[in-house]
Amino acid sequence: MRLILAQIGKNQTIGFATKEIVRLIKAMDKNIVLDVRRYDKKDETVKNAVWVGLDDSIEYSEKDRIFIDVENGMGIITGSNERSVLFSAYRFMTELGCRFLYPGKDGEKIPERNLDYSDLTVKINETESYKHRGICIEGSVGYEHVYNTIDWLPKVAMNGYYSQFFTPTTFFQRYYGNDITDKDVAAINSCLEDEVAKRSLVYHAIGHGWNTAPYGVEATGWGKYENEISEEFKSAVALYKGERKLFNNMPMSTQLCFSKPGVKEKVTDFAVEYAKNHKNIHYLAFSLGDGGRNHCECEECLKKRPSDHYVDLLNMLDEKLTKEGIDTKIHFTVYADTLLAPIKEKLNESDRFVLKFCPIARSFAHSYDDVDLDNLPETAPFVHNQDMKRDTVELNVAYLKKWQENYKGDSCVFDYQLIWNHHVDQGYFHVAELISRDMKDLGRMGLNGMLSCQTIRAAFPTGLPQYTMAQNLWNKEKSFDDIKNEYFASAFGDNAKTVEEYLKKLSELTNLPFVIGEVKLTADEVKERYTILKETVEKFREDYIEKYKETSADWQYLYAHSFLVPIFADIYIAKYNDTEETVKKYCNDYRNKLDELKPVIDSVCDDWVTKFDLLSKYLRRH
Numbered sequence: 001m002r003l004i005l006a007q008i009g010k011n012q013t014i015g016f017a018t019k020e021i022v023r024l025i026k027a028m029d030k031n032i033v034l035d036v037r038r039y040d041k042k043d044e045t046v047k048n049a050v051w052v053g054l055d056d057s058i059e060y061s062e063k064d065r066i067f068i069d070v071e072n073g074m075g076i077i078t079g080s081n082e083r084s085v086l087f088s089a090y091r092f093m094t095e096l097g098c099r100f101l102y103p104g105k106d107g108e109k110i111p112e113r114n115l116d117y118s119d120l121t122v123k124i125n126e127t128e129s130y131k132h133r134g135i136c137i138e139g140s141v142g143y144e145h146v147y148n149t150i151d152w153l154p155k156v157a158m159n160g161y162y163s164q165f166f167t168p169t170t171f172f173q174r175y176y177g178n179d180i181t182d183k184d185v186a187a188i189n190s191c192l193e194d195e196v197a198k199r200s201l202v203y204h205a206i207g208h209g210w211n212t213a214p215y216g217v218e219a220t221g222w223g224k225y226e227n228e229i230s231e232e233f234k235s236a237v238a239l240y241k242g243e244r245k246l247f248n249n250m251p252m253s254t255q256l257c258f259s260k261p262g263v264k265e266k267v268t269d270f271a272v273e274y275a276k277n278h279k280n281i282h283y284l285a286f287s288l289g290d291g292g293r294n295h296c297e298c299e300e301c302l303k304k305r306p307s308d309h310y311v312d313l314l315n316m317l318d319e320k321l322t323k324e325g326i327d328t329k330i331h332f333t334v335y336a337d338t339l340l341a342p343i344k345e346k347l348n349e350s351d352r353f354v355l356k357f358c359p360i361a362r363s364f365a366h367s368y369d370d371v372d373l374d375n376l377p378e379t380a381p382f383v384h385n386q387d388m389k390r391d392t393v394e395l396n397v398a399y400l401k402k403w404q405e406n407y408k409g410d411s412c413v414f415d416y417q418l419i420w421n422h423h424v425d426q427g428y429f430h431v432a433e434l435i436s437r438d439m440k441d442l443g444r445m446g447l448n449g450m451l452s453c454q455t456i457r458a459a460f461p462t463g464l465p466q467y468t469m470a471q472n473l474w475n476k477e478k479s480f481d482d483i484k485n486e487y488f489a490s491a492f493g494d495n496a497k498t499v500e501e502y503l504k505k506l507s508e509l510t511n512l513p514f515v516i517g518e519v520k521l522t523a524d525e526v527k528e529r530y531t532i533l534k535e536t537v538e539k540f541r542e543d544y545i546e547k548y549k550e551t552s553a554d555w556q557y558l559y560a561h562s563f564l565v566p567i568f569a570d571i572y573i574a575k576y577n578d579t580e581e582t583v584k585k586y587c588n589d590y591r592n593k594l595d596e597l598k599p600v601i602d603s604v605c606d607d608w609v610t611k612f613d614l615l616s617k618y619l620r621r622h
């Protein structure tokens, strides 16, 4: 069969979309005869082609829309913008049987089949459920991991990548080691930014760091700054416990004295210059210092909440950007102390802003869909530099509602389902279900999507949670049943149901609320439950994994995983029934096993974060 693929125009994303169809369709059917062309615009006299690009089939819009109208190998693959055309190209291939389960080559499933013209009949007309569908860098990463993620995003119709800090050095140092410098990482990031641009993805950048960079101190991680700071900077730093100095020597977490003359001006001037020189950034994330409870205690600053000072700063930035004719959007962060809404100031009526709701302390044992919006709990009163109770989903939403009384504009959640707790869930099934429930319910919370603050490598033992996130951010009506069936069928073929039941059982046996410290179990209960967990894994390894482990990367991951889960179980059994020495021994075994398995699972498992979370953060709660 000969297929004419006709690219419309010279846009690089549309060129890439065409090339991706070529690559995938040829891998699917090596006998297909391709005739690839490029025209300046659609030529109605060429009848027997599949056109790829923007024509007048649908209206141009920033709102992503997939539009495919192909019949018997003729028609159009288009979208509401260049990025959407790329989504449509991947969707076309998905309709032919491809699946993009997780980042990296192994996540791409391309069935071999003979195609004829009647197979090339696809009609899709869908618009995004949510505007913001992005992934934000966290954890430990190398170039390839981030590249794989950026490459994967459009395959599943996710539209944004968020690079944290002026230079995201800390994440790369955790992977490559401390000898990699800011300059090296800036050079890596420069290549990654090209990949974002090539796909016309929405680029979000920075976050924390604005408090110190204008004074010449760049925060590229949570490290200490040991040099002297300038007198000018010292006088601008928050007065905290009677002193003006970097908070814990950490630029990332330092706050400023925003009522001091010239401070807001300096920070916003710096941000305007930055926006002017970085037009490739569509959304500047403009956050205060990380953490909290360390805001300025000078007499003037104490007259308003941190959120009120923040609103002043944001309004000033908006006005300056408008004056300069810069249309860069600004995220502002409803997080830690600024979770408490402003009461004296109000944000400008402007489409400049996106409220970024960051419920970092929420429980991941419960979903937004548990929340009764008509019966929200009372929020805590504001007390300067004192933390408030915010450990439940309901409380976080209650704080958000207060903000929504003040601000009605564009909003999204910046959430953490895939940063810490996901490692705990040994079957990765609980977290996938939670994400589906969360994503389906965002609209009811007044949130137009999610930027997922997550480890870039989060697909171990499967990519189901991340895949579910993408599916439900694009289409919130798609059922979790359909998503998981699709995933397991594509990854495990005839064994789909067996693997699904196995992983579901592991999640049930793990009992995530127990590991994260929300429910208590007795020593006997832990022993019984986690002994069954070990036996389940060992039996499944014997009955299935041993047989299939050489057949695919997906089975390889299950194989590797089957050695880690029993040690995880041993750690907890020992924690409740044995000495601290024994616990330490199993923790060491876990660490060594992860190191041994690294070559197999490097692209899907963030071993750095896993070690920290499982062997330190959560274990301390028991």
Ligand SMILES: [Zn+2]
Residues within 6 Å of the ligand: 238, 239, 256, 257, 258, 259, 260, 296, 297, 298, 299, 300, 301, 302
């Ligand atoms: Zn102050």
